[in-house]
Amino acid sequence: MNFFHKYSSPKHFYPLAGRLIPWFGAITAVLMMVGLYWGLVIAPPDYQQGDSYRIMFVHVPSAWMSLFVYVVMAVGAAISFIWNIKLADVLAASSAPLGASFTLIALVTGSLWGKPMWGTWWVWDARLTSELILFFLYVGYMALRASIDDPRRAGQSSAILAMVGIVNIPIIHFSVDWWHTLHQPASVMKLGAPTIYITMLIPLIIMAIAFQMFYFTVLLVRMRNEILEREKHTGWVADIVDGRG
Amino acid sequence: MGPGPRDSMRRAIPFRCMHRDCPRTTMKARTKRMILALVAVGGVAVGTTLILRAFKNNLVFYYTPTQVAEGKAPRHSVYRIGGLVEKGTIKRDGLKTSFTVTDLKTAMRVHYTGILPDLFRAGQGIVVEGRAGPTGIFMAKQVLAKHSATYMPPEVAASLKKHAEFAKQAQLAQSR
Numbered sequence: 001m002n003f004f005h006k007y008s009s010p011k012h013f014y015p016l017a018g019r020l021i022p023w024f025g026a027i028t029a030v031l032m033m034v035g036l037y038w039g040l041v042i043a044p045p046d047y048q049q050g051d052s053y054r055i056m057f058v059h060v061p062s063a064w065m066s067l068f069v070y071v072v073m074a075v076g077a078a079i080s081f082i083w084n085i086k087l088a089d090v091l092a093a094s095s096a097p098l099g100a101s102f103t104l105i106a107l108v109t110g111s112l113w114g115k116p117m118w119g120t121w122w123v124w125d126a127r128l129t130s131e132l133i134l135f136f137l138y139v140g141y142m143a144l145r146a147s148i149d150d151p152r153r154a155g156q157s158s159a160i161l162a163m164v165g166i167v168n169i170p171i172i173h174f175s176v177d178w179w180h181t182l183h184q185p186a187s188v189m190k191l192g193a194p195t196i197y198i199t200m201l202i203p204l205i206i207m208a209i210a211f212q213m214f215y216f217t218v219l220l221v222r223m224r225n226e227i228l229e230r231e232k233h234t235g236w237v238a239d240i241v242d243g244r245g
Numbered sequence: 246m247g248p249g250p251r252d253s254m255r256r257a258i259p260f261r262c263m264h265r266d267c268p269r270t271t272m273k274a275r276t277k278r279m280i281l282a283l284v285a286v287g288g289v290a291v292g293t294t295l296i297l298r299a300f301k302n303n304l305v306f307y308y309t310p311t312q313v314a315e316g317k318a319p320r321h322s323v324y325r326i327g328g329l330v331e332k333g334t335i336k337r338d339g340l341k342t343s344f345t346v347t348d349l350k351t352a353m354r355v356h357y358t359g360i361l362p363d364l365f366r367a368g369q370g371i372v373v374e375g376r377a378g379p380t381g382i383f384m385a386k387q388v389l390a391k392h393s394a395t396y397m398p399p400e401v402a403a404s405l406k407k408h409a410e411f412a413k414q415a416q417l418a419q420s421r
Contacts, residue, residue: 047397049364117364117392119361120387166286171297179304187396
């Protein structure tokens with residue numbers, strides 16, 4: 001508990017994050033290269049979709065991350081809203097643009113996949129529509145933060161939006177089971193064995209971990225920037241600026 | 246965070262009722278916020294559930310042929326039906342294609358003029374948009390392929406098919 005107590009203070013979190021970034025960055029680079037080479041070159045083509053299915057190695061991890069980052073953001077927002085932990089608000093604020101990016105990548109790659117496979121760029125089925133709403137939630141959260149100058153008040157107001165938006169997450173995940181959709185049902189994130197052949201599943205899992213590590217790396221960088229911005233009037237930041245930190 | 250009061254981080258502010266005669270409540274600000282958060286999320290969850298239930302019929306992307314037969318699809322407007330392309334029913338004549346869509350219970354004949362998606366083939370899951378003609382034939386304006394959630398290399402698919410045929414023949418031989 002002492003560990004959390006110490007590192008939930010921005011002053012102590014800042015150098016810890018700085019030490020972790022190179023490690024996460026290195027793991028990201030290695031996994032990303034291995035995963036992409038395995039997925040795009042080594043993995044066999046699909047029996048129905050040929051080589052077009054390979055966009056899955058980017059589409060699926062970004063779609064998973066779009067949901068994961070939202071959960072992180074909402075939990076951070078809730079902790080900052082209820083317990084007033086500053087670092088939790090920094091976490092939520094720094095996660096939002098990353099989550100929005102993952103959502104946008106999932107939407108765009110899905111659209112590029114949809115045209116040759118389904119025969120259309122876009123349909124208003126439950127999965128695609130709820131994922132688009134997720135994108136708007138991220139953008140709305142960022143816009144709300146940006147519209148309030150005082151970071152404390154911005155955190156409190158936007159936290160409510162982030163918490164309430166969590167309702168959309170199970171809707172996205174279960175949309176393919178609850179309603180008839182054009183989007184196919186889950187292949188991996190479901191009860192029972194995955195319906196992806198093992199030689200395709202391994203690079204997919206590697207890419208998923210690579211995306212996760214990428215998120216942590218960029219998140220730590222963003223959180224450090226956010227901390228410096230918010231604590232710029234404090235002594236310890238002045239020490240860093242003057243080269244004493 | 247700028248310079249300013251930071252005490253709220255450490256100290257819980259006691260809740261004071263504005264009424265003069267009210268006994269002082271000791272509910273902490275933190276507890277109040279927790280209740281507010283739970284009520285907000287719970288309220289939106291309940292509201293969304295009710296809305297989604299109310300619009301259940303408008304949220305489906307397509308109807309199955311059985312639902313159409315039961316009269317659940319809008320009769321006089323454009324709608325979509327989804328199912329499998331029945332084997333041996335595809336007839337092509339230039340750009341004109343006709344085939345049967347089935348949900349393994351009910352089948353519907355579909356007429357379509359235009360380019361079909363790459364994945365269109367017998368046994369494929371598809372979604373067609375259009376309206377039912379007077380003779381009960383579905384006049385499609387658009388055909389979309391619904392690819393399955395199964396991914397495997399061509400060799401594996403071929404060997405699975407071979408095994409399936411082998412098993413079928415073995416079964417046939419046994420029943421004779």
